[in-house]
Amino acid sequence: MKTTRNTAAKTAVLEVFEKSKTALSHTEIQKQLNDLCDRVTIYRILDRLINEDVIHKISNLDGTVKYAKCNHSHQRVHIHNHAHFSCENCHEITCLETVKPSYIMPHNYKVNEINFTLSGLCPNCLNSNI
Numbered sequence: 001m002k003t004t005r006n007t008a009a010k011t012a013v014l015e016v017f018e019k020s021k022t023a024l025s026h027t028e029i030q031k032q033l034n035d036l037c038d039r040v041t042i043y044r045i046l047d048r049l050i051n052e053d054v055i056h057k058i059s060n061l062d063g064t065v066k067y068a069k070c071n072h073s074h075q076r077v078h079i080h081n082h083a084h085f086s087c088e089n090c091h092e093i094t095c096l097e098t099v100k101p102s103y104i105m106p107h108n109y110k111v112n113e114i115n116f117t118l119s120g121l122c123p124n125c126l127n128s129n130i
Contacts, residue, residue, distance in 0.1 A: 024068070
């Protein structure tokens with residue numbers, strides 16, 4: 001019985017990501033699930049999806065953690081090396097798959113993860129301010 005609930009909850013979380021064009025916080029995901037499961041179950045599902053390389057975690061400039069669906073279906077090895085855009089007006093975070101960050105590391109450093117976030121106004125907010 002517990003397995004069925006977890007499977008239904010995981011499926012529901014995946015559907016939330018399929019419908020979203022932007023990164024979502026835990027709270028935003030929980031609201032869209034309409035109390036299907038508790039917050040701890042959602043955190044466990046998110047951790048599982050991160051470990052399975054289905055989603056990735058993004059730390060916003062204000063420290064808020066959001067999650068976004070990975071778009072790497074044709075790659076054998078998942079490399080998360082794209083930039084994110086954080087809108088200062090609507091606070092949405094968008095993956096910029098075509099923007100590849102670059103950097104030069106000094107010797108004796110090993111990079112395990114990159115969190116490259118640009119901030120400003122997204123196209124929707126920029127157009128609404130014109």
